[in-house]
Amino acid sequence: MEKRIQKNLSAHNLAIGYGKNVVVEHIDFSLELGTLCAIVGVNGIGKSTLLRTLGRFQPKLSGNITLNNKELDQYSPLDLSKKLSVVLTEQPASKNLTVLELIALGRQPYTNWLGTLSPEDEKYIQIALNAFLLNDLKHRKCHELSDGQLQRVLIARAMAQDTPLILLDEPTTHLDLYHKVQILKMLQQLAHDQQKTIVFTTHEIELAIQLCDNILILDGKENPFGDPCELIEQKHFEKLFPSEMVQFDAKTGSFKVSK
Numbered sequence: 001m002e003k004r005i006q007k008n009l010s011a012h013n014l015a016i017g018y019g020k021n022v023v024v025e026h027i028d029f030s031l032e033l034g035t036l037c038a039i040v041g042v043n044g045i046g047k048s049t050l051l052r053t054l055g056r057f058q059p060k061l062s063g064n065i066t067l068n069n070k071e072l073d074q075y076s077p078l079d080l081s082k083k084l085s086v087v088l089t090e091q092p093a094s095k096n097l098t099v100l101e102l103i104a105l106g107r108q109p110y111t112n113w114l115g116t117l118s119p120e121d122e123k124y125i126q127i128a129l130n131a132f133l134l135n136d137l138k139h140r141k142c143h144e145l146s147d148g149q150l151q152r153v154l155i156a157r158a159m160a161q162d163t164p165l166i167l168l169d170e171p172t173t174h175l176d177l178y179h180k181v182q183i184l185k186m187l188q189q190l191a192h193d194q195q196k197t198i199v200f201t202t203h204e205i206e207l208a209i210q211l212c213d214n215i216l217i218l219d220g221k222e223n224p225f226g227d228p229c230e231l232i233e234q235k236h237f238e239k240l241f242p243s244e245m246v247q248f249d250a251k252t253g254s255f256k257v258s259k
């Protein structure tokens, strides 16, 4: 049987930046539901700027962004909060809340004006607590958590929001290798099992190659997009860093320091 492909998020000839300052242009990609996608590139190339533009925290400069075949700009704030959730690197102002309370905030687009949680809301909160192994921590204050635990709480809040698209800015910074892999595997599972589109910025290129369905490489020129194997075959990772310093080994999908 032919697989039905549902496009969720696309960018066409997108330019991003600040006022007259174009940071990156000619960004093109298209993501289906059920896809984990990393945005990679060197420091300062524009990964966070792109993520903030996709989350509508800042305006695009030109080109198109479509979400479910509708221009991103055309969504009302309430509609958008049911379509996309965003996890940014900034620590939440609400760290005095408990884990349970912070995750419950993810249900805000659905609660009535009193903010009362329905049994349906409670169900989504419980599913998120289970998925991110947070049951034992649910009554802890968020300021009492480690970076890795807090990161899981922030992603669980996005999961409780139950949007088809989740955007995350550097979800694995400050984490050790084990916890980086843990978070990325949880995101992969969420994307695949629940048919979400998950897009995150990262410097963990080797992990992204192993775990992501798609990668967008911001290089300021071609900005290649595709599945990791395609990008390796087309030698795009080789060009990412100056080769006198770091070289990409296509056989192992890893970077080696040039001796």
Ligand SMILES: Nc1ncnc2c1ncn2[C@@H]1O[C@H](COP(=O)(O)OP(=O)(O)OP(=O)(O)O)[C@@H](O)[C@H]1O
Pocket: 018, 023, 041, 042, 043, 044, 045, 046, 047, 048, 049, 050
């Ligand atoms: N608020 C802002 N106003 C103007 N320019 C900005 C602003 N924020 C970032 N920039 C500039 O936009 C460019 C891209 O920054 P951005 O933070 O998107 O890069 P990045 O790829 O996420 O970097 P890193 O890997 O270091 O986090 C940089 O030149 C940066 O100085």
